[in-house]
Amino acid sequence: MCGIIGVIDRRRKCMDGTGIKAALSMMNERGSGEGAGYVAYGIYPEYKDFYALHVFFDNIRENKAALDILLEKWGTIVHDEQIKTYEQPNIRKVHTPWRYFFRPDRSLMPKSTTPDEDIVTHLVMTVNAAQNGALIFSSGKNLGVFKAAGWPEDVANFYRIEDYKGYLWLAHNRYPTNTPGWWGGAHPFNLLNWSVVHNGEITSYGTNRRYIESYGYHCTMFTDTEVVAYLVDLLIRKHGLSERMAVRALAPPFWEEIDRMPEKEQELNRAIRLTYGPALMNGPFAICVANEDTLVGFTDRIKLRPLVSGEYGDRLYISSEEAAIRTIEPDIENIAMPKAGEPVIGRVIA
């Protein structure tokens, strides 16, 4: 079932993790205590120019040296440290979370127009596919994912999420069916600055995975959600589509609607469906996806999962439940339920 929530402050005013933790816990009916996670944007201002890599090590002694060598091969480790955690009775610490601030060496990707991103993507894909006791689960700038197997409040306390201050948050309360108990399987999923939380099951996963893999992405997380992050990266970063057009490709209108549109619009929508048919996501889902200045929420084409949005001041909230939003913001305004396939988009203006 799963519960999701996202919030963006359009003026980049930071919120600490207290509110999001309470909101996520409000949706415990949607979870099973086997996975929860948070991502916050704007938490590493002093290292904002470097890629913040969050890594789960199975064993520091065995697995860390190899990753250090690989990172040094592709750039410079500006700083690295263990991510502080605080023991919780209900969380078994099976991994050691670590953070690196990393500067890629552009000269190693001479033919690319986006060498930094390509190096980091390559590192994430290689390390995660190799499964050598290290998993890079967060790789953007000035942002970080915090996740584990457990209930939302336990995971939040484990990382002391209230100590982090971000202007954009996503959070996820998991009811796993695929990979219960696996930390890597908890949401959010992240690649570069893209983070995704997802409620549902993507029935087109096989098609989407095979499509994205032909562009050099590797699906290594054994779950359908990571494919969303890669699709968004491909469509927006590599193909240059706007968020609105990318959502149009992922959850397009039905042919019946397209056939009724004015000719120019028909042509556009037909072109999107022809070109991006393999990216179309089927099955029930509600998704929040974010990058450093945008929060987008959308559902599948027949809205088989709930999604509610609301605003207060400079903040846009998107969640599975209105009650969760009200936990953070009791005076919430403009509560709305977006139509199937229609994106809700929040952008920073400062």
Place this chain on the structure above:
Amino acid sequence: MSIGSVPLKFRVSIDPERCMVCGRCVENCSYGVFRQENEKIRINSRNCVACHRCLAFCPRDAIDISEKPTDYRSHPLWTRDVREAIFNQAKTGKIILAGMGNALPYPIIFDRLVLDACQVTNPSIDPLREPMELRTYLGKKPASLSLKEYPNGDVELKTKLSPNLQIETPIMIGHMSYGAISLNAQTALAKAVSHIGTFMGTGEGGLHESLYPYQKHMIVQVASGRFGVDINYLERGAAIEIKIGQGAKPGIGGHLPGEKVCADVSCTRMIPEGSDAISPAPHHDIYSIEDLKQLVRSLKEATEWKKPVFVKIAAVHNAAAIAAGIARSSADAVVVDGFRGGTGAAPRVFRDHVGIPIEAAIASVDAKLRQQGIRNEVSLIASGGIRESADIAKVIALGADAVYIGTSALVAMGCRVCGTCYRGQCAWGIATQKPELTQRLDPEIASVQVANLIHAWTDELAELMGAAGINSIESLRGNRDRLRGYMLDASLMQVLDVKSVGA
């Protein structure tokens, strides 16, 4: 007479209690099994091919046909078919001609693949109550789109799309030429595809004038014999297909026995009446992949780049690499024809022994195109041995965009798969040009039957997709996660890239 007679293939019997000597069997059998003497029907079982025409028209169910009434001494290696082929060739010294598809009992991969359905974690979708999209576009697609967005929300499409065929169901009818089948049969197919909103192939037999009204639904074929090809023909088709090979006889050309080349066929094909129409094994202007590219582009140039050009190959061992080459030739779609594909006439040795099954061919072609990052730029059409809607769902999940059906469309018109098409005596009026036989097929009625079949299969596909929680066919395409292999060996599962049942 050193070999003498071989045992009967079929024994025809008439129950005298039931028979009322109406003579319908005599009238209907085009193979001369029955004759009426006084008040009795006489039977020559040796002529019977089991086309069931007599059975279908006997008002009293008096006729029975049993297969292989006499046993040979059984032997696992020296089967009856092997022995009879030797007798035949010892007598004639010739290549044995056969009809329909592969007749050896190879395992059927389709029957060892099972489909998926939703339970609990995601809802199945009810096609009776929710939209279900089977619309498919065949043709070249861009790898990405270039869009310009304006502040007022307008979006301008800057990428120009190539022409695509739009079909409302992924089911098309494959190429069966006028010559191989009768004009009435082609007319029935043409009416059916026009009614359904899909396409059919003309085969290598030209396009008969009476079919011009249906040309919007015709894919015209250019094969190695170039029979019937001129600019008028090319311009009439909705798309053009270059036939390199055919699943029933990979590596050799077509063969239309002279018996079937009547005056009308000769005009449409532009060949002399009564002559065997034997198309060469290769196209003599295509000796390499770059030659194919030239032909694709010449055909496009001739038709002002307004029509998609398909290239059809037989499923052979190296089909994946060949298809990847074709995908780079400006072709809009690759048709892969599996070794079970039917034919009017093919040497038995080719029909039964050359080529690979469509399931494996589609899986490897799709994988190769993906590896090279060009899968979505070209369409992939599967044909050869599609028997039911489940086969279509499975082959699409393996990676095809659409299918061609052939034999099943003929069966919908009455064909009993007797496999005697090459003799031109088809009692059902389908694979013959004899006016007294072709008139038996009413194109109006037959077209309704063919349209019914496509309609029924399309409905079944929609139900299967809905059960799998998929409401758009592009999400089934290449979705091998929704297939499982049942008792398939490990190496084949690797080729198909499917997991085992239970995994």
